[in-house]
Amino acid sequence: QKEVEQNSGPLSVPEGAIASLNCTYSDRGSQSFFWYRQYSGKSPELIMFIYSNGDKEDGRFTAQLNKASQYVSLLIRDSQPSDSATYLCAVIPYNTDKLIFGTGTRLQVFP
């Protein structure tokens, strides 16, 4: 079982819709969870981080964490074509400080 799993996509959503990206992780003791956005040919950009169960909102982005079910999700409201990118979920498992990445989900927002 991979430590951090994401559906590779592509996830295609129309402009203005809500895009929902999901991630599961295997280490139940994980404490820190991150979402990075990576445009083709560019470096990862940290867009959200969440440490406690529940929702965290920042503009059009909402991160949701459910430690009991070991999943973290990212919702993008009012999706724009400029949101088209690969979204990497990353987790710091218990007793380590290494960032473990999922393989990323490619999001396509079409006009």
Place this chain on the structure above:
Amino acid sequence: DTEVTQTPKHLVMGMTNKKSLKCEQHMGHRAMYWYKQKAKKPPELMFVYSYEKLSINESVPSRFSPECPNSSLLNLHLHALQPEDSALYLCASSQDRTSGRASSYEQYFGPGTRLTVT
């Protein structure tokens, strides 16, 4: 300000060349990282420096040699690379790795150096 800078942006080198990649941050971060990323794959951790000391080496071949001259600078020296080493090399930094605070682990990436080995 969450800026990490890297130079050069692109590098083409032969298998017998010696070159260096440079990374700089002025956020007062005390942890710095080198990652390698191949196309359509997530970043792979190579090295971690914490308070200017090498704390993690992920079994990287010796043809890659990291150096941390001070708390703001990180170098990656390259020698006798292979074509399969061609990749995007990413530098990242975070506040700290020893505080235990979750926020200390937020890593910010530089723009990367696109390396091609011929």
